Structures are given as structure tokens and as C-alpha cells.
Amino acid sequence: MFAGLNGRLLKKIGVIALIAGAWPAFGQLTPDRLYYGVNRSMPMTVAVPATVSSEPTEVRIDLFDPRNELGEAEATAPVLAGPVDLSTLFPVLWKGPSPKLRYAQLVVGGTQVGPPVVLQPMSSSPTAVLVKPQTREVYFNDPEKDAPNFKPGDGMLLWITEPPSYSGIRAYVDKQVRIETSLGEIEFRLLPQHAPNTAFNFRQLAEGGFYTETIVHRVVNKLPTSGQPFVIQFGDPTGTGAGGPGYSIDLEASQLPHDFGVLSMARESDPNTNGSQVFIALSREGTASLDGKYTTFAEAVSGAETILAIAKVPVQNQRPNNPPTILQAVLVDAPPYGKRPARVQRPAATPGAR
Known part of the structure; x- marks a missing residue:
């Protein structure tokens, strides 16, 4: 329905491009800033990829809800190359019934181009507390006794x-995180629809070089009780399992199940002591009991062989004898919204393998 309008608009784009001297070499929707206050304009910039065609090409932005399993666009709007105001194009961002995370994807000539932009609502979320059911005591570490007021295993999680x-939107170009280790690479797709603050925290730490030259300090290839594959853990610069970034973030109520290749936050007994340490689940059977207790926020889309290689290193008391090294963690462009890769699968066990 936008063909006629886009035809006229893109003829103007062609004139502007000729005056400027050339078309841009890539296509991307880019936020002008990271934060947008509620009910304010949302300036962004549209760059259209180079083309040799003289015919007008449809350019639009599609809005997606990642919880829509059909993958259909929630809304769409035609655009020109150059500055746009996303709040004008999509009034639902400010006037919808309830804030929710969305993706904005540039589409040129019917093809999705460049990584999408993540639109994360800055809204209040439930807070997890660990309580003792019999007394309704809230878990804490008693400074006088230097001990918790009750055993964490006796508590249950409640959400307050x-x-x-709703104060606005945090907008950023979607990235994946590539972990380069001494045993190979693993690439993770972040899933902010499940745990937005955790996903953003992890990408910020990776971008800042936090994980560079750290080690995999914990490997539990098989649980002693069931023999099921469990986790591999990293993210502590001290390599002891006690270090972190110097701050904590709250547990988020992620609905992403633990399974092979899923990335989750490690923490202490207090549910809101998440920081930089993460673990990769090695199987659904071994980690299903962690669902709802630890924040899952990403999944591996490549590197299954590397995960398994790390899981097989010799250990003593869950600590690798020769710990694999995280050489660096870097951000790489995510694919367009409709071309997102699937999570890696654990290879089937070879008959007779131990």
C-alpha cells in the first residue's frame, strides 16, 4: 500500500544521492542516542545501501514483537534515507496498552538490511527476594554473626x-557476542526479550574488554548424582569464583529454559547478586532445575564443538587442571531480524561412548 508513496519518496532519494556524489555502501537504521525519554521524539538515521538500479526501491521500517512466534511485523512505515523520528512513525511506542520490548528492522526492496535496533522499555520490573516460608523472613547475611540468617536451601523465591x-526506551543496534577461547570460538545471540538488563549488562562488559584474558574457572561435565551434563562457568577476573565487576544487578524473571548452549548468570545465594560471572548450560536434563532461579539471557548460535571441548577438560573439584582461557569477547553485528540463527544443538551421543 506504500508503493506509490515510496516511489515518489525514493526518486527524491536518488536526486539527493546524486548531489551528494554516491549512495551509502551499506544499509542500517541507527539510533541517534541510547536513551529516549517517554513521550519524546526518537531521532534515528536511515542509511540505504548502494544500488545500481534506476528504479525506485521501497524503503520501510518494520516493527517486530519477538514474542510473536509467527514472526510477522506488528507495524510498518515507509521512510526516506536520512533522519527519521521513530515515535512519529510508530505512535504505539508511547501510546500502546503496555510497554514491551520490540525490534525495528530496516527493509529495502523487500529485503531486511542490517542488524535491527533493539527498543527496550525502561519500565519497572518485579524484584526477587529469598524468604523463609515458615517465618516470612527475608534472606540476608547477618554482619554480627558473619553468616546468613537462614540456609538458602530452606528459602523460596518470591517476586515483589x-x-x-515507564520512563522511556533504551535503543541500540543489535549485536551478538563472540567469545574467543583457547579451544575455539562460541558466538551468542542475546535475547533481551527474556532479560533486558542482563543482556545489556553482558554486552557492555564484553565491549569494554572485561572478559579479556580471563579463564574458565569451573567445569561440571557430569553431575555426581545423575551423571547429566551440567555447566561450564567463567567471567571472574580473579579466576577464583569470587570476583566480579564491582556491582550487582537484580535477578530477572526470564522465561528462557536452560538447555545446551544457553547462557545464564551465576550468582551468590542472594538472588540479586548477579554481576559478570556466567555459565553455559551443557544439557536440558542437567540444568532444568535452575529455571526461574538463575537469569538466562542468551544462546549459542555457533561453537557447539568448543563448548564440548571445554566441558571435557580434566578437572579437580570442578576446577580445570589447565583452565581454558577467554582470549577476548567482542561484539559483532547481528543478522537482520528475519535471518536470526537457531541455537546450537548438543550432538547425539555415540552408541557405546562414555
């Missing part, structure tokens, strides 16, 4: 919901 608030 505050009155809703």
Missing part, C-alpha cells in the same frame, strides 16, 4: 511487584 512506571 511495585506500581508500574
Whole structure:
């Protein structure tokens, strides 16, 4: 329905491009800044890829809800190359019934181009507390006794919901995180729809070089009770399992199940002590009991062989004898929204293998 409008708009784009001297060599929707306050304009920039065709090409932005399993666009709007205001194109961002995470994807000539932009609502979320069911005591570490007021295993997680608030949107170009290790590479697709603050925290740490030259300090290839594959853990610069980034973030109520290749936050007994340490699940059977207790936020889309190689290193008391090294963690462009890769699968066990 936008063909006629886009035809006229893109003739103007061609004139502008000729005046400027050339078309841009790539296509991308890029936010002008990271944060946008509620009910304000959302300036972004559209770059259209180079083309040799003299015919007008449809250019639009599609809005996606990642929880829509059909993958259909929630809304769409024609655009010109150059500055756009996403709040004008999509009033639902400010006036919808409830804030939710979305992706904005540039489409040129019917083809999705460049990584999408993540639109994360800055809204209140439930807070997890560990309580003792019999007394309703909230878990804490008693400074006088230098011990917790009750055993964490005796507690249960409760979620406290505050009155809703919505202060705006955090917008950023979607990236994947490539972990380069001494045994190979693993690439993770971040899933902010499940744990937005955790996913953003991890990409910020990776971008800042936090994980460079750290080690995999814990490997549990098989649980002693069931023999099921469990986890491999890294993200502590001290290599002891006690270090972190110097701050903590809250547990998020992720609905992503633990399974092979899923990345989750490690923490202490207090549910809101998440920081930089993460673990990769090695099987659904071994990690299903962690669902809802630890924040899952990403999944491996390549590197299954590397995960298995790390899981097989010799250990003593869960610590590798010769710990694999995280050489670096870097951000790489995510694919367009409709071309997102699937999570890696654990290879089937070879008959007779031990």
C-alpha cells in the first residue's frame, strides 16, 4: 500500500544521492542516542545501501514483537534515507496498552538490511527476594554473626511487584557476542526479550574488554548424582569464583529454559547478586532445575564443538587442571531480524561412548 508513496519518496532519494556524489555502501537504521525519554521524539538515521538500479526501491521500517512466534511485523512505515523520528512513525511506542520490548528492522526492496535496533522499555520490573516460608523472613547475611540468617536451601523465591512506571526506551543496534577461547570460538545471540538488563549488562562488559584474558574457572561435565551434563562457568577476573565487576544487578524473571548452549548468570545465594560471572548450560536434563532461579539471557548460535571441548577438560573439584582461557569477547553485528540463527544443538551421543 506504500508503493506509490515510496516511489515518489525514493526518486527524491536518488536526486539527493546524486548531489551528494554516491549512495551509502551499506544499509542500517541507527539510533541517534541510547536513551529516549517517554513521550519524546526518537531521532534515528536511515542509511540505504548502494544500488545500481534506476528504479525506485521501497524503503520501510518494520516493527517486530519477538514474542510473536509467527514472526510477522506488528507495524510498518515507509521512510526516506536520512533522519527519521521513530515515535512519529510508530505512535504505539508511547501510546500502546503496555510497554514491551520490540525490534525495528530496516527493509529495502523487500529485503531486511542490517542488524535491527533493539527498543527496550525502561519500565519497572518485579524484584526477587529469598524468604523463609515458615517465618516470612527475608534472606540476608547477618554482619554480627558473619553468616546468613537462614540456609538458602530452606528459602523460596518470591517476586515483589511495585506500581508500574515507564520512563522511556533504551535503543541500540543489535549485536551478538563472540567469545574467543583457547579451544575455539562460541558466538551468542542475546535475547533481551527474556532479560533486558542482563543482556545489556553482558554486552557492555564484553565491549569494554572485561572478559579479556580471563579463564574458565569451573567445569561440571557430569553431575555426581545423575551423571547429566551440567555447566561450564567463567567471567571472574580473579579466576577464583569470587570476583566480579564491582556491582550487582537484580535477578530477572526470564522465561528462557536452560538447555545446551544457553547462557545464564551465576550468582551468590542472594538472588540479586548477579554481576559478570556466567555459565553455559551443557544439557536440558542437567540444568532444568535452575529455571526461574538463575537469569538466562542468551544462546549459542555457533561453537557447539568448543563448548564440548571445554566441558571435557580434566578437572579437580570442578576446577580445570589447565583452565581454558577467554582470549577476548567482542561484539559483532547481528543478522537482520528475519535471518536470526537457531541455537546450537548438543550432538547425539555415540552408541557405546562414555
